[in-house]
Amino acid sequence: MIKIVTIIGARPQIIKAAALSRAIKNFYSDSIEEIIVHTGQHYDANMSQVFIDELGIPQPNYNLNIGSGGHAKQTADMIIGIEELLQELKPDFIVLYGDTNSTLAGAMAASKIQIPIVHIEAGLRSFNRTMPEEINRIICDHTSTLLFTPTATGFNNLINEGFKKQNSLPYNADNPGIFHCGDVMYDNSLFFKDIANEKSTILLDNNLVEHNYILSTIHRDNNTDIPERLNSIFNAILEIANKENIPIVIPLHPRTKKLIDTNLDKELLTELKTTKQIVLLPPVSFLDMIALESNCKLVMTDSGGVQKEAYFFNKPCIILRSETEWVEIVKEGAAIISDADKNVIISSYDKLKSLNHKAFPIIFGEGRAAEFICRTVLEASNCI
Ligand code: UD1
Ligand code: UDP
Numbered sequence: 001m002i003k004i005v006t007i008i009g010a011r012p013q014i015i016k017a018a019a020l021s022r023a024i025k026n027f028y029s030d031s032i033e034e035i036i037v038h039t040g041q042h043y044d045a046n047m048s049q050v051f052i053d054e055l056g057i058p059q060p061n062y063n064l065n066i067g068s069g070g071h072a073k074q075t076a077d078m079i080i081g082i083e084e085l086l087q088e089l090k091p092d093f094i095v096l097y098g099d100t101n102s103t104l105a106g107a108m109a110a111s112k113i114q115i116p117i118v119h120i121e122a123g124l125r126s127f128n129r130t131m132p133e134e135i136n137r138i139i140c141d142h143t144s145t146l147l148f149t150p151t152a153t154g155f156n157n158l159i160n161e162g163f164k165k166q167n168s169l170p171y172n173a174d175n176p177g178i179f180h181c182g183d184v185m186y187d188n189s190l191f192f193k194d195i196a197n198e199k200s201t202i203l204l205d206n207n208l209v210e211h212n213y214i215l216s217t218i219h220r221d222n223n224t225d226i227p228e229r230l231n232s233i234f235n236a237i238l239e240i241a242n243k244e245n246i247p248i249v250i251p252l253h254p255r256t257k258k259l260i261d262t263n264l265d266k267e268l269l270t271e272l273k274t275t276k277q278i279v280l281l282p283p284v285s286f287l288d289m290i291a292l293e294s295n296c297k298l299v300m301t302d303s304g305g306v307q308k309e310a311y312f313f314n315k316p317c318i319i320l321r322s323e324t325e326w327v328e329i330v331k332e333g334a335a336i337i338s339d340a341d342k343n344v345i346i347s348s349y350d351k352l353k354s355l356n357h358k359a360f361p362i363i364f365g366e367g368r369a370a371e372f373i374c375r376t377v378l379e380a381s382n383c384i
Helices: 011-027 049-054 071-089 101-112 132-141 152-160 184-199 227-244 254-263 266-274 286-295 304-312 327-331 342-352 369-380
Strands: 002-008 032-038 093-097 117-120 146-149 177-180 214-217 248-251 278-281 298-301 317-319 335-337
Touching: 002 011, 002 071, 002 101, 002 369, 011 032, 011 049, 011 093, 011 184, 011 304, 011 369, 032 071, 032 369, 049 286, 071 101, 093 101, 101 117, 101 132, 117 132, 117 369, 146 152, 146 369, 152 177, 152 327, 177 369, 184 286, 184 304, 184 369, 214 227, 227 248, 227 254, 227 266, 227 278, 227 342, 248 286, 254 266, 266 278, 286 304, 298 304, 298 342, 304 317, 304 327, 304 335, 317 342, 327 335, 335 342
Parallel strands: 002 032, 002 093, 093 117, 117 146, 146 177, 214 248, 214 298, 248 278, 298 317, 317 335
Antiparallel strands: none
């Protein structure tokens, strides 16, 4: 039996963790003990607990309750809390997801006391170091022992940074193992799609008609915190909603909810709040989100996860960023990078709205990434 400590903290990590917890419960409960540590980075019920309840993730064994704060204080408090727990729990591995401050804190704490790191969603790069996430993921990758990439591009990025695919057992931080295994979020989307469409009433509740609404999410700091960019995005959204007479559903991240009040021009804010075709919602549950994604006409987002889920459900996507880590979806013609440019957002909509909804090629694995990860972790610890 091996012991792993899984760190969760931000919304997407909680959702990603569901895939591994499910694989452990279904196939590896005799060989893997999972202890879940929530950093408390996200704490509103609709940013955290809703996913734990809905997706069948075991209740976290510990919650550090760190909450919001500047990068340094938030990360430092997490490092202290995680180190104390790792010293007490002495796990065989720590499992880290993605690229948030919770990921970085886990990497910093574990690497200094020689707890081997498993990084899930390794190798992704935006090649934009002004993004806090880019720093977090590079540091986490370069302190990890087992790295699992969701895409071939992620794997190649690691090779380009000096990781060697010929490394073999026994793995450690100086001899890390890299594996391309597909995306745990693809596992989740396949698993939860039918459940979502059976259980979710979100379309009905908001009078939405299948294939006749746009789904949008915005939360990146360089969109929410820079007034010109935020105004430009919401101007485009309003123009499309009015011109096309199509509802645009926007589940608002708490960061965005706060910042539209201060950073949007007053007139635009009023128009946003009073236009009938704009449906502003609080953050929605994952099942509601999957229902929204799988039934919409098109997605406009700056979220990493939502871009990819649009692809899983064969929906075209406008990426409200200057670059993406998920370059495959752009290469396939399924998504266009618009950045925060109003004119490009509108012209991208015009290009994508009539895209023939054929199935996009499969590039995120077979939906069994989590099982592969469990098996590989066990092999690395000599338990298979
Ligand atoms: C974080 C991640 C980002 C990820 C996103 C997922 C970092 C550096 N950023 O960004 O990579 O895409 O999560 O959603 O780790 N807030 C609440 N309630 C909550 C959580 C946050 O009100 O439950 C508000 C607070 O005002 C907080 C702000 O949102 O200051 C930002 O939260 P934070 O976790 O710092 O960053 P995110 O923008 O959520
Ligand atoms: N998500 C959700 N409810 C929402 C918005 C997003 O369940 O209101 C899910 C979404 O389906 C995806 C994940 O949260 O699985 C993405 O998280 P987010 O956009 O916050 O972060 P990112 O992926 O950009 O790091």
